[in-house]
Amino acid sequence: MGNAANNGIDDGAPRPSGFSRYLRIWRNDHWFWPYLRQHRLLLAGIFLVGAFTFVCAAGLMFTSGFLISRSARHPYNIFAVYVPIVLTRAFGIGRPSFKYLERIASHDWVLRVVSKLRVQLYRTLSRDAAFLTEHERTGTVLGLLADDLDHLENFYLRTIFPTIVAYIMWIVVTIAVGVFSWQTSLILFLLFALVLIAVPLMSLAFSDARYAREKAAQQHEYTAVTESYLGLSDWFITHRGEEFSANGAEQFAQIGASQAEQKRFERWRNFAIQMIFAVMAVGLLAGSALFLTSSTSRADFAAAVVLSLFPLIDCFIVVAQAFAEVPLYNDSLGHLNALTERVEAHQPDEVVQQQLVGPLRAIDFDHVTFSYGPDQPMLLDDFSLHIEAGRKVALLGPSGEGKTTILQLLLGDLLPQRGEIRVNGIPVRALQAERARLFGYLNQQAFVFNTTIGDNVRLGRPDASDGDVWQALDDVQLGDFVRSLPNQLAEPVDESGRRLSGGQRQRLALARVLLKNTPVILLDEPSIGLDPITERTLMDTILRVSRQRTLLWVTHHLQGLEDADRVVFLESGRIAMQGAPHELYRSNARFRELYRLDVGELTA
Numbered sequence: 170m171g172n173a174a175n176n177g178i179d180d181g182a183p184r185p186s187g188f189s190r191y192l193r194i195w196r197n198d199h200w201f202w203p204y205l206r207q208h209r210l211l212l213a214g215i216f217l218v219g220a221f222t223f224v225c226a227a228g229l230m231f232t233s234g235f236l237i238s239r240s241a242r243h244p245y246n247i248f249a250v251y252v253p254i255v256l257t258r259a260f261g262i263g264r265p266s267f268k269y270l271e272r273i274a275s276h277d278w279v280l281r282v283v284s285k286l287r288v289q290l291y292r293t294l295s296r297d298a299a300f301l302t303e304h305e306r307t308g309t310v311l312g313l314l315a316d317d318l319d320h321l322e323n324f325y326l327r328t329i330f331p332t333i334v335a336y337i338m339w340i341v342v343t344i345a346v347g348v349f350s351w352q353t354s355l356i357l358f359l360l361f362a363l364v365l366i367a368v369p370l371m372s373l374a375f376s377d378a379r380y381a382r383e384k385a386a387q388q389h390e391y392t393a394v395t396e397s398y399l400g401l402s403d404w405f406i407t408h409r410g411e412e413f414s415a416n417g418a419e420q421f422a423q424i425g426a427s428q429a430e431q432k433r434f435e436r437w438r439n440f441a442i443q444m445i446f447a448v449m450a451v452g453l454l455a456g457s458a459l460f461l462t463s464s465t466s467r468a469d470f471a472a473a474v475v476l477s478l479f480p481l482i483d484c485f486i487v488v489a490q491a492f493a494e495v496p497l498y499n500d501s502l503g504h505l506n507a508l509t510e511r512v513e514a515h516q517p518d519e520v521v522q523q524q525l526v527g528p529l530r531a532i533d534f535d536h537v538t539f540s541y542g543p544d545q546p547m548l549l550d551d552f553s554l555h556i557e558a559g560r561k562v563a564l565l566g567p568s569g570e571g572k573t574t575i576l577q578l579l580l581g582d583l584l585p586q587r588g589e590i591r592v593n594g595i596p597v598r599a600l601q602a603e604r605a606r607l608f609g610y611l612n613q614q615a616f617v618f619n620t621t622i623g624d625n626v627r628l629g630r631p632d633a634s635d636g637d638v639w640q641a642l643d644d645v646q647l648g649d650f651v652r653s654l655p656n657q658l659a660e661p662v663d664e665s666g667r668r669l670s671g672g673q674r675q676r677l678a679l680a681r682v683l684l685k686n687t688p689v690i691l692l693d694e695p696s697i698g699l700d701p702i703t704e705r706t707l708m709d710t711i712l713r714v715s716r717q718r719t720l721l722w723v724t725h726h727l728q729g730l731e732d733a734d735r736v737v738f739l740e741s742g743r744i745a746m747q748g749a750p751h752e753l754y755r756s757n758a759r760f761r762e763l764y765r766l767d768v769g770e771l772t773a
Contacts, residue, residue: 204282205329215274219334220341222267226480227342229260234473242465279325286321290505321505324498328491335488338481339365353456360449364442364485369492375434380496383427435490442486450478522602523595529607529688529719530593532556532579537588539574548574549585550742556735558688561712561720563730563750566739572723576691579721580608609687611711613694615678617669622651623658625677629685641680644714646706647673675707683714690715692722708732727764736760 205212236253244250339361347354457471534554540547548571556562564572577583578590581597581604590597592607600607609629617625626638633641638658642648650673654660662668662677669677675695682690692711712720712732722733730736730750737747738760746757753760 204285207282208278211274211278215271215278215330216333216337218267218271218274219330220337222264222271223334223338223480223484224341225260225263225267226483227477229257229264230480231473231477232256232260234476235469238469238472242469275326275330279322282325283322321498321501323494324501327487328494328498331484331487332491335365335484338484342481356452357449360445361485364445365488368438368442369489372434372438372489372493373495376431376493377496379427379431380500383424383497386423386427431493435493438489439486442489443482446478446482450475453478523599525593525595525600525603525607527593529558531558532689532719532721533589533591533594534575534578535589535591537578537585537590539571539578539583539585547742549578552588552743554737554744556719556721558719559717560734561715561722561732562735562737563722563724563733564737564739565724565727565730566745568725570739571742572739573693576610576693576721576723579691580604580610605685607687607689609682609685609690611675611678611682611690611692611695615675615681615695617662617674617677619661619663621656621659621661622654622677625662626680626684629681629683633684637684638680641684644683645676645680645710647676647680672707676710679707679711679714687718689719689721692720692724694723694725730764 232253236250236257239250239253339358342361343354343358346357453475454471457474461467461471461474533556534552537549537552538547539549539552548569552571552575554562564575566572574583578585579597581601584598592600618628622642623635623638626641627633629641630637635658639648642651651657651660679695690711695707695711724730733750735747736750736753738745746753746760748757754764755761
């Protein structure tokens with residue numbers, strides 16, 4: 170993919186800090202907050218069940234403390250402690266039961282949402298694949314797929330849900346204690362505020378800068394590792410394997426040091442929270458000794474009150490960690506939102522889609538002007554071309570003259586600054602719904618998926634029968650080879666079709682295009698990288714099987730041009746020469762010289 174962007178959001182502008190950045194991203198969010206509004210009853214049930222889990226935990230400790238204290242006074246009858254015994258059993262069963270229900274419900278909700286998020290991401294990526302290919306690095310997109318969506322999943326499970334449950338318990342405990350003593354309730358409220366507000370905000374402030382550095386290093390690592398992997402063979406051909414192995418070590422060291430620093434902070438933070446709870450426990454113990462020991466009946470509650478505090482540690486301590494992870498999740502959210510904004514900004518105005526009625530008659534490029542940006546060179550300048558149905562047109566010219574761009578314009582992946590491209594008089598922008606039926610595309614390195622030969626060919630038409638697949642393979646002279654394989658159509662081809670030669674991969678991709686049975690075939694240097702004999706054989710096959718179809722063929726080589734109906738030579742964004750190849754050879758000295766340099770003499 171292109172190198173125009175280092176990641177999904179960085180643009181060189183100063184990065185705002187603190188809550189202003191979070192609020193700005195969350196205010197314009199399309200990925201996180203909208204899904205919190207879905208399945209609201211289930212979401213409310215998750216929070217309620219989560220709160221019941223800790224109510225049962227606190228109740229278990231309370232009744233256990235009361236039961237121990239009451240039993241220590243040797244009650245005259247078992248029925249004197251029967252109720253706390255039953256409550257202890259009920260709370261003991263309720264705590265794991267509610268926790269289990271909360272886990273099932275929360276993961277069910279999150280998996281539903283994340284599946285929708287993945288669909289949304291794939292649809293966003295597919296809306297303008299050509300734009301993303303030019304402007305986003307492969308490592309950036311891999312980071313979106315591998316990291317950022319998983320971070321959002323954890324944002325729900327590890328941040329939002331535990332934090333809301335903790336705040337619910339804060340309110341419940343404050344009210345419950347306030348029923349008996351508003352002074353104690355106020356003190357506990359303020360101490361809990363330290364645990365649930367002050368410490369989390371400190372944790373957020375510490376983690377903000379650290380996560381920014383770590384995320385930048387990880388993003389750089391994704392890009393570097395992806396690039397190194399794609400050039401793996403070149404690393405070893407040049408005997409630089411050790412350098413490849415060491416590549417990225419500095420980033421890994423930075424990430425490791427950053428994570429170690431975070432672990433140290435977390436240990437001290439958790440120790441501070443535990444000390445706050447220790448102060449509360451000592452205070453409750455002292456208060457219980459002063460106010461609950463005046464009578465034997467009230468003294469039974471002294472241990473119960475203190476013990477009921479300890480389950481709240483597990484409920485409240487996670488909030489600080491949840492806040493500490495907000496910067497990481499916020500960056501992931503920023504990447505996804507920035508991706509949406511970039512794609513939407515590049516989207517053209519909606520055009521009413523039309524249906525192509527009748528057979529293909531002509532393709533027209535009408536005074537087309539195009540460049541990739543205001544600061545980029547003009548690739549096409551007032552370019553016009555008329556292609557009648559069934560014609561074979563070859564596009565020639567030096568590298569960077571816009572030959573592949575012409576194909577992308579015809580497909581509708583790119584839009585011209587001026588001019589129009591039409592099929593049967595209809596703008597291609599209005600034929601995007603018909604695009605799959607109109608165009609078959611074979612590029613320089615067609616991708617072969619890690620599946621069977623039959624499935625790779627059926628990408629052109631998923632409902633094709635085995636007979637149709639065999640016919641397409643026979644048309645590209647690959648049928649005999651496939652029949653010689655042990656599993657024939659069910660034979661796997663491994664990752665990127667490694668079990669096939671370069672020519673066989675291109676033939677397999679051509680069979681895919683033929684099975685699609687489109688009236689127009691677009692070829693973007695399909696024989697590049699092949700030896701001359703294989704190249705000639707492949708081009709003969711392409712020209713033979715496309716006799717009844719319109720062919721637009723981008724090439725650097727003049728070999729095989731004698732079979733084209735028309736040759737168009739591009740230079741400086743304009744047509745420098747065009748015509749039938751034999752006519753150009755006879756009448757154009759420049760074409761004749763180019764042909765002799767590339768092929769030799771052209772015989773009539």
